[in-house]
Amino acid sequence: MCPAIQVRACRCRTGCRTSTSPSLPRSSWGRFARLSTTADALGWARNCRGGRGPEDPLRRSTRNLQSTYDSVLAATPSVPYTGTMGETLSETARLESLAEYAILDTAPEEFFDQIALAASLVAGTPMAAITLLDAERQWFKARVGLDLDETPRSQAFCNHTIEGDEPLVIPDTTVDGRFATNPLVVSGPRIRFYAGFPLVAESGARVGALCVLSDGTHGLTEKQMKILAALAESVRGQLELRRTTRKLAVKYSKLARANKVLSSIIAEAPVMMFAKSWPDLTMIEWNKAAEDVTGVLRDEVLGKTGADLFPPHEVVDFQERDRRVMESGELVDAEETLTGPRGTRLLRTRKIPLDGVGGRFLLGISEDITELRARERELDSLNETLEQRVTERSAQLLEVEEQLHHSRRLESLGRLAGGVAHDFNNLLTVIQGYAGVLATSPRLDSRTREDLNEILEAGTRAAGLTQQLLAFGRKQANRPEVLDLGESVRDAFSILRRMAPPAIEIVVTDHASPWATRADRGQLEQVLTNLTVNAVDAMPKGGTLTFRLTRELDAKKLTRGRVRGEAVVLDAIDTGQGMSKAVQARIFEPFFTTKGEVRGTGLGMPTVLGIVEQSGGVVLVDSKRGKGTRIRLVFPRAMGDLDSSPTPVADRYSTPQTEGAYQGTLLVVDDDDAVRRFIVKTLRRGGYDVLEAAGPGDALLEVEARDGAIDLLLTDVAMPRMTGPQLIDRLKAKHPELPVLLMSGYASDRSTVPPGARILQKPITPSDLLSAVAQAMSPRPPLAAPAL
Secondary structure, eight states, rough: OOOOOOOOOOOOOOOOOOBBBBOOOOGGGGGGGGGGSSSHHHHHHHTTTTTTOHHHHHHHHHHHHHHHHHHHHSSSSOOOSSSSOSOOOOOHHHHHHHHOOOOOOOOOOHHHHHHHHHHHHHHSSEEEEEEEOSEEEEEEEESHHHHHHHHGGGGGHHHTTTSSSSOOEESSSOOOOTTTOHHHSSSOOOOOHHHHHEEOOOTTTEEEEEEEEEEOOOOOHHHHHHHHHHHHHHHHHHHHHHHHHHHHHHHHHHHHHHHHHHHHHHHHHHHHEEEETTTOOOEEEEOHHHHHHHHOOOOHHTTSOOHHHHHHHHHHHHHHHHHHHHHHHHHHEEEEEEEEETTTEEEEEEEEEEEEEEEEEEEEEEEOOOHHHHHHHHHHHHHHHHHHHHHOOOOOOOOEEHHHHHHHHHHHHHHHHHHHHHHHHHHHHHHHHHHHHHHTTTOOOOHHHHHHHHHHHHHHHHHHHHHHHHHHHOOOOOOEEOOHHHHHHHTHHHHHHHHSTEEEEEEEEEOOOOOEEEHHHHHHHHHHHHHHHHHHHHHTTTTTEEEEEEEEEEOOOTTTEEEEEESSEEEEOOOOOOHHHHHHTTTTTTTTSHHHHHHHOOOOOHHHHHHHHHTTTTEEEEEETTTTTEEEEEEEOOOOOOSSSOOEEEEEEEESOTTTTTOOOEEOSSHHHHHHHHHHHHHHTTTEEEEEEHHHHHHHHHHHHHHTTTTEEESSSSOSSHHHHHHHOOOHHTTTOOOOEEEEOOTTTTTOTTTTTOOEEEEHHHHHHHHHHHHHHHHHHHOOOOOO
16 A cells, blocks of 8 residues: 555634645645656556556556657646745636636547546546536546546535645545535545645636545555646646647637738739749749739749749849848849740839748839830930921921911002002093093094003003902902802813913813802902913923812811811812922912013912902912922812802993983992992983982982882992992892892902892993993883882
8 A cells, every 4th residue: 555645634613725735845845846757656656556567458558648748748838836826816817717728528638538547546546537617517628437527616626626726635525524515425426535736727727626536535645746746737738738729729820811811912913023032042922913924824933943934144133133132131123124925024123131930031022114114215216306396396387477477468468459459440440431432432533542442451451450459359349159160160161271372281170070169150260260371381392281170078187277178179280390489488479470570460379369268268389390380279168059050240241232222210329439420421321310329328318218219229349337238238128129230349358249149340331331230220120209
């Protein structure tokens, strides 16, 4: 038998914590933890059995226990048992400490079972257990000789054990007032001897006990107590290892989740990211963006330096820069060229030295700037030519400004020419009118008649000059109509043909019909005449003049925005001498000519420009010295039905009306006194009753005074304060059937002649006047004044 442990009986009435305790000084419990293996315990157990060890199975179990225990001690953090807990923790804190182990209601574990068996062998008791105290129960993690999983905490011996720092030994429970009536004493398993060693958590909380039990009285020696204390410390160490492992598992789980999130961020980052281990510089990370940029897959590059994937000279540059970063410990920004399956890419890379769990590594973050650099090169190229383009643009602006000034000068000259032509036409009307009257006198001798004819011929030439001045100044009376431009050219072909010598061929090609434009038919004929004269003069040795008509779907670009939308283009192309740039710059200036004073007036092209612009068109010139000339007339397309015939216009008639041929009352309106007197005299000689008015105001009063009993209104077009067309509108409002005849030597900006109106161009001869009046009055009898 084992030596009996000496105990002292507690005599106090109140009952202390232990009714018996080992006869050891309190300080000696601190030495219990110094046992490092179960060798002493197992050897001592054999000695207690008189050297008669158990059978082979027990020996095998003992060896296994020793091996397991030694390995556990090696892995268990050293938290020595001090034999004291310090301040007693609250029950809540104790239960929290117990919960940290997550051990309640877990399956049996070999380590704890072996410890319980060892405790039973060391103590020489048939029963042993490792118990843990929950809030309402005592649960057995391991047990030997007990057929219980748990008991109510109120019955637990260990509930008393955890009340103090020292082991609780009860040699005989039947004589201890605390346990004598305990169901575990009075009935199975009929515990009579109990020794419990507290299991103290790292926090100081007592969570359970290692206990040995017997159904008979028993005692423990000092050595047994030390070994059992060491076994209890082993249980505590295993519990702490369990808690630490669990905490580490939680941390690992968190780190794993964080690592997964970080890996996802790196994998899905929109910029290229990679990592290299140090010092071998093998690739340990390569995200999707890196795959997209380089065309190299992650699995192809991980664990490699890239020497077999990228050009060697590039890899050498990478690694030199990588080593500089890792050795200096400072991040570096660099531009690197990387050539892979997707070609050569230019990367802007930041390389960062970092410390990781497995050692130092290099993190790289790259941005593909290949396209950015390409755009920058394009921008540099554009910047190189920017100054030149600015210079060219400035020159264009200066040219446009010069054209604007030139246009304004021409406009001023046009106004001047129009005003001069208006006054000159009035003078010519008087001169030619009276000269024409004298020329018809039968009493004239032949010499005087020849002189008068010379005056009339000079007046005719002067009248042609004034018409060109008016055309240049865009002051002609304009009677626009919708016409087929190609048809107009073909109608004028016979006249144009007679103007050119046989050595010059005239060709007309029409690709524009049936597109129409809106223009004055007579003025258009003048344009064709002027263009033909200039072309003939430019081809003294013969050549070809081509009038080509085409359609333009959008003339905005062709005319630089001056004509928009659909247009009809008339090209007059000659194979003549062409013009220099200097001549082209001045061809629209009035009186500028290269033909000399005898052959040219310098009004041909200004007249063309004035007529075309008055019709809303544009004139373009393209000519090279020795290559011929092309004059392009661009007219806006007119929508609507073509006019079937020209508007009736009073022209020169070969036979004048005789006096008394027709009777009627005429009202003559003109602000020029000399012109008005000549017209009135001529009409009265023709047998008409003529009233006269010096302006539109007087004419309105005269018509009102006669209540509209006027057979014909003969009015000038351009007059101050009110134009002839405006006077007609006023009178037609009350007298819609009043016949009218317009006279024009000048068309102001406000005096566009309405379509269908009859017009007599100044200067006016007596025969022109009488014929026009007869033509205007012939469709209807004279109007009679209503009876009063």
